Amino acid sequence: MESNTLTTSSISYTKPLPSLFPTAEPPSYILRNISLTSHPSQILAIVGPSGAGKSTLLDILAARTSPTSGSILVNSLPINPSSYRKISSYVPQHDAFFPLLTVSETFTFSASLLLSKTPLETSNAVASLLQELNLTHLAHTRLAQGLSGGERRRVSIGLSLLHDPGFLLLDEPTSGLDSKSAFDVVQILKSVATSRQRTVILSIHQPSFKILFLIDRLLLLSKGTVVYHGRLDLLEGFLLSKGFTVPPQLNSLEYAMEILQNLHDPHENADTVLPGPQEPQKQNTKQSYRSSRITEVLS
Numbered sequence: 001m002e003s004n005t006l007t008t009s010s011i012s013y014t015k016p017l018p019s020l021f022p023t024a025e026p027p028s029y030i031l032r033n034i035s036l037t038s039h040p041s042q043i044l045a046i047v048g049p050s051g052a053g054k055s056t057l058l059d060i061l062a063a064r065t066s067p068t069s070g071s072i073l074v075n076s077l078p079i080n081p082s083s084y085r086k087i088s089s090y091v092p093q094h095d096a097f098f099p100l101l102t103v104s105e106t107f108t109f110s111a112s113l114l115l116s117k118t119p120l121e122t123s124n125a126v127a128s129l130l131q132e133l134n135l136t137h138l139a140h141t142r143l144a145q146g147l148s149g150g151e152r153r154r155v156s157i158g159l160s161l162l163h164d165p166g167f168l169l170l171d172e173p174t175s176g177l178d179s180k181s182a183f184d185v186v187q188i189l190k191s192v193a194t195s196r197q198r199t200v201i202l203s204i205h206q207p208s209f210k211i212l213f214l215i216d217r218l219l220l221l222s223k224g225t226v227v228y229h230g231r232l233d234l235l236e237g238f239l240l241s242k243g244f245t246v247p248p249q250l251n252s253l254e255y256a257m258e259i260l261q262n263l264h265d266p267h268e269n270a271d272t273v274l275p276g277p278q279e280p281q282k283q284n285t286k287q288s289y290r291s292s293r294i295t296e297v298l299s
């Protein structure tokens with residue numbers, strides 16, 4: 001399969017209306033004007049506080065949900081959702097398997113349903129997939145027995161790779177995993193992206209420092225809008241250009257998340273308390289800062 005670049009042009013998504021009757025209420029936006037680009041051989045991470053719209057955006061990028069407006073393009077051409085679904089794979093947050101099958105049987109069973117291959121070709125494909133996912137030593141372990149969360153997540157990723165998709169879209173692939181397992185999962189995704197020249201987009205809550213090195217580009221979401229889209233190493237300069245100096249004890253993404261987290265905190269009112277720009281950070285000391293100002297400076 002050729003390598004593909006995925007872009008979106010001003011995608012918006014409004015809350016589905018509760019009834020068939022017309023309402024005078026303005027539409028409530030879950031996503032507004034999202035434009036992004038994701039390149040082959042790279043990982044694009046969608047990061048944002050809970051409720052920012054990450055899962056909704058991934059659903060749209062996987063063509064499982066249609067945007068209210070805007071479009072998805074592959075190599076600059078608008079997609080046909082049903083053809084696009086054949087060349088993409090969506091990995092949901094929760095793993096779903098037949099628990100009595102072994103890892104190898106799970107891959108073989110799905111491959112026999114999905115692919116037109118001879119038994120020998122299927123067996124070779126499964127063996128190389130097990131190796132790629134570092135699961136060869138668990139090939140004959142039943143899914144119900146003794147697989148760790150990270151190993152189960154790697155099985156889910158393996159199932160999504162069987163038809164060698166050009167685009168791999170993963171909703172929170174590291175959720176519920178300890179930091180080592182989370183790193184292993186993202187490292188495998190990075191290796192899939194580079195060795196197969198695939199386009200990988202994942203959502204992630206709070207990537208560890210080690211995981212950040214595996215991510216090529218970021219899309220920072222807050223309340224359904226893009227706050228930042230670009231390389232991680234340029235985020236610090238972006239924050240600085242908006243008047244925020246990253247404190248020495250935090251990396252730039254942690255600091256940006258801290259700012260956005262405060263914006264999303266339901267206990268904070270209009271006078272959201274946030275660290276002010278260029279002010280030294282004091283632990284447990286919050287300074288008054290209007291949320292409107294933060295939105296304005298970051299966007």
Ligand SMILES: Nc1ncnc2c1ncn2[C@@H]1O[C@H](COP(=O)(O)OP(=O)(O)OP(=O)(O)O)[C@@H](O)[C@H]1O
Pocket residue numbers: 015016030048049050051052053054055056057
């Ligand atoms: N079908 C829907 N109808 C109404 N509201 C919705 C619907 N889907 C999502 N929302 C709302 O849209 C917002 C974004 O939800 P979404 O699940 O995309 O966020 P998220 O960033 O993935 O959150 P989390 O990190 O907690 O999974 C939330 O406020 C959610 O309640």
